[in-house]
Amino acid sequence: MSASSEATSSGALARAIGVDDIRNLARRRLPKFIFDYLDGGADDEYTRRQNSRSFNALSLIQRVLVDVDSVDTSTTILGMQTSVPFVLSSTGASRFYHSEGEMAAARAAAKANVIYGTTSSAMYSLEDVASVGDAPRFFQVYVFKDRAVTKDYVMRCRSSGYDAMFLTVDCATAGNRERDIRNQLAIPPKITLRAIWHLLNAPGWSMDYLTSQAWSFPNVDGYVDESTKGDFNTAAEWFAGQLDRSFAWDDAEALCKDWGGQFVIKGITSVEDAKIAVSIGATGIVVSNHGGRQLDHAPTTLEVLPEIIDVVGDKVEVLVDSGYRRGTDVIKALALGAKGVLLGKAYLYGLGAGGEAGVSRVIEILKSELERNMMLMGLQSISQITSDCVRWRDPGFLR
Numbered sequence: 001m002s003a004s005s006e007a008t009s010s011g012a013l014a015r016a017i018g019v020d021d022i023r024n025l026a027r028r029r030l031p032k033f034i035f036d037y038l039d040g041g042a043d044d045e046y047t048r049r050q051n052s053r054s055f056n057a058l059s060l061i062q063r064v065l066v067d068v069d070s071v072d073t074s075t076t077i078l079g080m081q082t083s084v085p086f087v088l089s090s091t092g093a094s095r096f097y098h099s100e101g102e103m104a105a106a107r108a109a110a111k112a113n114v115i116y117g118t119t120s121s122a123m124y125s126l127e128d129v130a131s132v133g134d135a136p137r138f139f140q141v142y143v144f145k146d147r148a149v150t151k152d153y154v155m156r157c158r159s160s161g162y163d164a165m166f167l168t169v170d171c172a173t174a175g176n177r178e179r180d181i182r183n184q185l186a187i188p189p190k191i192t193l194r195a196i197w198h199l200l201n202a203p204g205w206s207m208d209y210l211t212s213q214a215w216s217f218p219n220v221d222g223y224v225d226e227s228t229k230g231d232f233n234t235a236a237e238w239f240a241g242q243l244d245r246s247f248a249w250d251d252a253e254a255l256c257k258d259w260g261g262q263f264v265i266k267g268i269t270s271v272e273d274a275k276i277a278v279s280i281g282a283t284g285i286v287v288s289n290h291g292g293r294q295l296d297h298a299p300t301t302l303e304v305l306p307e308i309i310d311v312v313g314d315k316v317e318v319l320v321d322s323g324y325r326r327g328t329d330v331i332k333a334l335a336l337g338a339k340g341v342l343l344g345k346a347y348l349y350g351l352g353a354g355g356e357a358g359v360s361r362v363i364e365i366l367k368s369e370l371e372r373n374m375m376l377m378g379l380q381s382i383s384q385i386t387s388d389c390v391r392w393r394d395p396g397f398l399r
């Protein structure tokens with residue numbers, strides 16, 4: 001059996017102990033140019049690396065001799081009931097990692113009662129994703145030059161029963177992902193010698209790619225020329241041409257009013273922006289540096305979370321993401337006042353390693369880490385995770 005097909009077996013997934021093991025399985029199954037697109041960050045990838053390291057700055061306070069015979073990880077985020085305080089975040093184009101893409105992630109999330117977010121650049125339509133059970137879900141938009149498109153998404157999400165709308169605001173332009181440039185990343189893959197080499201080293205993925213339906217962006221099909229509907233390149237060009245750099249707070253406010261439900265601004269790292277988000281009527285924000293994929297040297301979320309919570313924590317739900325890979329990471333964010341944590345790469349590694357089963361395994365690993373660590377800390381429920389559960393280490397510790 002080849003290394004790459006073995007990675008998708010249930011045995012290999014079951015043997016994976018932590019998210020890092022799942023990452024290794026994904027690295028073995030995916031062609032290098034796809035793995036690097038998933039895993040990489042902007043410029044020197046300083047922020048991407050610091051995201052995970054920053055958790056070392058906090059220690060967890062252990063309380064003992066508490067009855068933790070039963071531990072409950074369920075909670076409510078933006079009015080949505082969920083079995084865990086982590087969410088599978090919107091991460092476009094998920095068929096890059098597995099032919100079942102967003103559907104696989106949505107199914108794994110629904111089975112575990114975990115919130116899942118899809119996006120305008122998804123490779124399954126928002127209606128198809130909504131057809132997966134009645135699990136809590138959100139839709140993430142960018143604002144397009146053609147405002148009628150964004151308005152149309154609002155209507156479609158309403159009639160498909162989406163529980164929340166997220167607006168991502170940290171992508172005024174694409175981050176400079178040097179791994180992608182070095183790999184001459186082209187989507188769909190261009191037949192260069194380098195690409196052939198990557199594909200030959202990923203036979204399981206290549207077979208899946210060649211035998212499944214051609215890639216497309218169905219959420220965009222209604223807005224492109226009828227004759228080029230379903231064509232990947234047309235849709236990709238449409239995206240590139242539609243991203244609106246002149247989009248500003250008043251447009252965000254209009255969208256928030258138009259949607260009228262739970263409305264979350266994703267990609268905030270400053271107190272000032274958090275205050276504006278509150279003033280335009282957002283019901284939530286995501287403190288995020290986009291997993292280190294956009295502005296390199298943006299702060300890690302732990303650096304700014306406390307000051308943002310201080311100022312707006314009683315006015316909106318504050319969620320957080322970027323670098324979360326362990327149950328203990330999630331506990332630290334909640335202890336600083338976040339209502340929930342979004343996962344990006346962690347679950348995409350699962351999708352790349354083994355489709356729906358891989359995503360389910362990541363959810364299972366993180367949930368059991370959370371339960372185990374809550375028991376070790378003497379915590380019976382999520383509401384008991386407070387600022388008393390952590391302390392900052394001496395700054396000298398990190399040097």
Ligand SMILES: Cc1cc2nc3c(=O)[nH]c(=O)nc-3n(C[C@H](O)[C@H](O)[C@H](O)COP(=O)(O)O)c2cc1C
Nearest residue numbers: 038089090091092168290291321322323343344345
């Ligand atoms: C491959 C990839 C694609 C992403 N695509 C989107 C997207 O389309 N929209 C969005 O709001 N965020 C997107 N993100 C960012 C995630 O939603 C999330 O903010 C980020 O991944 C969190 O950091 P982490 O990957 O370290 O968990 C993407 C992230 C990755 C890794």
